[in-house]
Amino acid sequence: MLEKTTISLIKCDVGSLAGHHVVPKPLLNIAEKNLRTAKKEGLINSYYVFNVGDDLQLLMVHGRGEANPDIHKLAWDTFREAANKALELKLYGAGQDLLKTAFSGNVRGMGPGVAEMEIEERGSDPIVVLAADKTSAGALNLPLFRIFADPMNTAGLIIDPNMAGGFKFEVLDTVENMKIVLKCPAEMYELIALIGTVQRYMVSRVWRARDDLICAVGSVTRLSKIAGKYVGKDDPVAIIRAQHGLPALGEVLVPFMHSYLVEGWMRGSHWGPLMPVKLKDAKCTVFDGPPRIVALGFQVANGQIASDDDGKPMMADLFNDPAFALARREALEYASNLRRMGEFEPARLGIEEMEYTTLPQILKKLKERFKPT
Ligand code: F6R
Ligand code: MG
């Protein structure tokens, strides 16, 4: 039997510097220390710690399968320790996404975002991780559709016989808590009808149709539904496999050549342009944004992230490239246009999606003063 390798990306907002802006070094150091120990002890084989805005991201490669309690406990304990440090330093929003106190075997539903994929390694397995801040999981619907279903994006859908059967999408209905699998190209129109509704339907998994090879997983949660009140958007992450009968790296990245609008941004209550940035620029500023996304590329080899001669995981910071300058420029142009509209729709989200809102209180206050027309 082939050995299986699991890629786990677990992330959490445990507190940040100068507002909801960026994870500072002392918190990254805690994550680095704990994952280094876990690697020494053999719990994980490789790791990479990074941040996107105020979200601390733990990328771990191991052989323990998805939803493994020991891996989830490692992430949970690390987030707790980092949140305590954040409290001690009086950083902003310390422990923000840690919505429960007692760990019960899996961080799903407890606040942190999770994307996990167990794979049988191919001869060579290029992986792309996407991670965004100040937006929600629906923000990745458009690129995931483009990558795996749009023949105008992914030439391989036309040219590569290995992709001829298309791809299957698992879509979550986050309102009814239901899921459905739709096959493309046959059910492409139905797929678009659902996932075009980015605030409700979200792509959670993608498989190659002809052999059910797992190709992509996304983190889909609705923090507000867990907590019952606004606690930040569920800044999404996704793991995507590329090449050799799957979309090429360039086909995975080309949807980000242009900016597009996503929900989130200031107070999780606005439409804002997604800006692809390098790791160094993954920090939110203007109107707490614009929402940012990073893409990291690496190889999974023999249960590990392929490393350099010093044992350091080799990571490609894929949006660190002038090829995404146009998208960044577009993002700023969209941002400035939208901000001209202030708090008027459609710059602001519709009332039912404004998770962070005083509007119900305002309406309550004014209720008695409304008269029949
Ligand atoms: C959005 C986000 C920020 C905050 C905003 C207000 O996801 O985290 O835009 O909503 O900075 O934050 P508070 O209420 O903490 O001052
Ligand atoms: Mg965040």
Ligand code: MG
């Ligand atoms: Mg936050």
